[in-house]
Each structure stands twice: as C-alpha cells, then as structure tokens.
Amino acid sequence: MKAWLLDHFSGIGSLRLADVPDPTAQAGEAVLQVHYAALNPADAYLAEKQYPAKPRLPHILGRDGMGTVIAVGSGVDGVAVGDRRLILRGDVGVERAGTFAERVAVPVVSLAEIPPNWDDKEAASATLVYLTAYQALTMWGSLPANSLVLVTGASGGVGVAAVQLAIAMGHTVVALSRSEEKRRRLADLGAGLCLNPADSNWRLMLKKTMAPRRVELAIDNVGGVLLPEVIDALGDQGKVSLVGRLAGPVPSFNTATLFFRRIRMGGVAVGAYANAESRACWQEVLGLLGRSNARPLIDSVLPFDKLPDAFTRLAEGPMGKVLLAGR
Numbered sequence: 001m002k003a004w005l006l007d008h009f010s011g012i013g014s015l016r017l018a019d020v021p022d023p024t025a026q027a028g029e030a031v032l033q034v035h036y037a038a039l040n041p042a043d044a045y046l047a048e049k050q051y052p053a054k055p056r057l058p059h060i061l062g063r064d065g066m067g068t069v070i071a072v073g074s075g076v077d078g079v080a081v082g083d084r085r086l087i088l089r090g091d092v093g094v095e096r097a098g099t100f101a102e103r104v105a106v107p108v109v110s111l112a113e114i115p116p117n118w119d120d121k122e123a124a125s126a127t128l129v130y131l132t133a134y135q136a137l138t139m140w141g142s143l144p145a146n147s148l149v150l151v152t153g154a155s156g157g158v159g160v161a162a163v164q165l166a167i168a169m170g171h172t173v174v175a176l177s178r179s180e181e182k183r184r185r186l187a188d189l190g191a192g193l194c195l196n197p198a199d200s201n202w203r204l205m206l207k208k209t210m211a212p213r214r215v216e217l218a219i220d221n222v223g224g225v226l227l228p229e230v231i232d233a234l235g236d237q238g239k240v241s242l243v244g245r246l247a248g249p250v251p252s253f254n255t256a257t258l259f260f261r262r263i264r265m266g267g268v269a270v271g272a273y274a275n276a277e278s279r280a281c282w283q284e285v286l287g288l289l290g291r292s293n294a295r296p297l298i299d300s301v302l303p304f305d306k307l308p309d310a311f312t313r314l315a316e317g318p319m320g321k322v323l324l325a326g327r
Contacts, residue, residue: 002327003101004307005058009049012311015061015100023097023105025073030108032067032085034326036124036301037099039314040064040157041244046094053094062099063092066114066124067326076108085111086123089131089270089278100307102327109275115286122296125321126161130285130296131278132270133161136219136241139266143171148213150174150206150233152197153221155182155319158243160297162219163189168288174206174215176226182319189294197226203233217241224248231257240265301325 001022004015025031043061045051066086069079079085090110092098097105114123136158137149149166153159154175166173167190175191177183183194193209195202206215214235220227223245230240242265257263273281289295299320302310304327314322 001102002304003060003097004062006047006061007058009047012044012047012308014047015307017305017307020060020101023103025071025076025105027074028076028107028109029073029105030069030076030079030085030111031071031103031105032065032087033070033103034065034067034099034101035120036066036326037062037324038064038125038128039310039322039324040128041246041314042128043093044311044314051094055095060097060099060101060104061093062101062104062324063087063089063094064124064126064128065099065104066120067104070103072108079108079111084114084120084123086114086127088112088127088275088282089273090275094271100324102304112279112282118295121298121301121323124323125298126296127282128270129157129161129321130165130289131273131281132158132243132268133165133219134281134285135270135273136162136243136268137165137169137217139241139268140217140239140264143169143216145170147171147216148174148210148235150176150215150218150230151221152176152219152226152230153244153246154186154191154194155179156221156244156246156317157321159219159221160186160189160319163191164292164294165285165288167191168292168294172210172213174210176202176222179317179319185319190292197222197229203229206233214238219243222246223250225251228253228257231263234261234263236261238263241268242266243268296321298323 172192175186221244297320299318
C-alpha cells in the first residue's frame with residue numbers, strides 16, 4: 001500500500017510517499033480501508049519532536065479518520081468486515097501507524113460507529129477536536145448555568161468544537177478571531193460576542209458589553225502574548241484550560257496576576273483519557289451536538305498525494321477541518 005512516511009523528526013516537509021507492506025489484523029484489531037483522514041496540528045508537533053510520543057521510525061502520522069473494515073483479527077466481537085467505522089482515540093498515529101495511509105490497523109476498542117445522519121467526511125474529522133474541547137470545558141467540574149466562556153483561536157478545529165459544545169451546554173461564548181469573516185461565521189454558530197484579539201481594546205469591549213458578568217472559563221488555543229490578556233479578562237476564581245500554543249511561548253508572565261483572584265490554570269491532554277473515558281465522553285459530545293443540531297465543519301478535502309498541500313492549508317488557519325481523501 002501507499003503511505004506517507006516520517007523518517008526523522010524534522011517536520012512535515014520531510015514526509016515522503018512510499019510503498020509499505022499492508023497492515024495485518026492482530027488479535028483484537030481490525031484493518032480499515034481509509035476513506036478520509038483528518039489533519040491536526042498535533043501531527044506537525046510530533047513530526048517536529050515537540051510531542052512526548054516517541055514512535056519507531058519510519059512512522060505514519062494521522063490520528064483521525066474513518067473507513068471500511070476489510071479484515072479482523074482473532075477475539076474481535078461487534079465489528080465485521082464491511083462495517084464503516086471511525087477512529088475514536090488511542091495510539092493510532094502516535095505510537096503506532098496512523099491514517100495517512102491507504103490502510104490502517106486499529107484496536108477495535110478504538111473504533112466507534114458513524115453517528116446517525118453524519119457523512120463520512122464529518123465522521124473522519126470529529127473525534128480528536130471534540131474530545132479535546134469537551135475535556136477543556138469539563139476538567140474543572142460543572143460550570144454555573146449560563147457561564148461566560150472565552151475561546152481563543154475560536155475558528156480553529158478545537159476552537160469551533162469548544163464554541164459548539166459550550167453553546168449546547170447553555171453557556172454564553174466570547175469568541176476571539178483575527179479574521180472579520182471568521183468572526184461573522186462564529187456569530188452564525190451562536191457565539192454571543194466575537195472580538196478581534198489584535199485590537200488592544202478587546203478586553204475593554206468584553207467587560208463593557210458583558211458587565212457585570214466576567215469570564216468563568218477561558219479555553220486557550222493560542223498562548224504567546226495573548227495569554228496574559230486572557231488572564232486579565234477572567235473574573236474571580238476564573239479558570240484557564242490550556243489547549244495549544246499556536247503563538248508560541250508566553251514571553252512575559254507575572255504569576256502575581258493569579259494570586260488575588262485565585263485564578264486556576266491547567267493543561268488539556270486528551271491522551272490522558274482511558275478508553276472507557278473516551279467512549280463515555282464521546283457519547284456526551286454526541287448528545288450535546290444532537291441537542292443543538294451542530295455538526296463538524298469541513299474546510300477542504302485534498303487528494304491523498306497532496307498531503308504537503310493539505311498541511312499548507314492547515315497552517316493558513318482554515319475554519320473547519322482539512323481532510324485527506326483515501327486512494
């Protein structure tokens with residue numbers, strides 16, 4: 001089969017398309033013919049050795065995807081040849097070969113049924129970003145009803161998922177995006193207030209518009225110079241769920257800004273979910289999306305041999321997922 005191989009940790013640009021042996025289904029596994037695979041920034045981080053995983057090289061990236069089962073190993077129940085399945089979450093694309101290939105072997109405990117009324121592209125794109133967003137929203141326990149939730153990088157994959165889930169939970173969302181067009185689309189999704197973080201007055205506009213309410217929870221996908229501003233926007237005992245660092249390290253940070261308002265900050269790591277937790281959270285996610293009639297957003301689908309172009313598109317910051325079509 002054809003697959004995109006990572007030979008050394010020098011970035012996405014070093015991937016090469018090559019012929020590799022077809023995977024075989026070991027005990028408890030199924031082999032999928034991949035129809036669609038979704039790209040994630042975490043793929044690029046792993047390729048740059050900025051991720052704690054240490055897969056054996058050459059490695060095949062790709063954590064999200066869906067396909068048709070073409071083989072099953074011994075001891076497999078509930079999954080049969082011909083079934084269509086999505087990949088829930090696990091070591092696929094991390095410690096074991098991923099979905100940037102024509103076929104992938106997956107432990108059946110990491111497979112889930114396609115949600116009713118979802119098409120294949122939506123199914124391939126959803127699990128990692130929605131489970132990450134769900135963890136970011138729930139890691140501090142239940143928020144008060146109709147809390148004010150701030151989402152940075154709100155037009156990205158996890159950002160859109162967080163906006164949709166927070167709204168479905170009954171909260172008011174403040175969405176940050178530098179793009180005027182994306183702010184309009186986020187408002188269409190139901191965000192209560194959409195602001196430009198490049199505007200030095202965004203915190204003042206937030207406080208004036210939402211007064212006397214203050215932000216209960218911030219989901220930060222960006223980091224960098226924006227994080228201290230996000231902390232300033234929080235109310236007393238506010239929380240920050242740290243998801244990403246698209247803007248790089250925080251250049252200057254005074255921890256005293258946390259003290260008197262008792263701010264709490266914590267990292268989001270969806271890999272910390274055990275399989276049973278992932279399944280339970282995924283069902284919660286589907287229930288929330290069903291309640292609000294929200295669906296995954298797809299930006300573009302590129303041919304299998306155009307993976308470098310797909311990562312270029314991902315780096316441009318699309319609103320919606322970038323997919324790779326199977327061969």
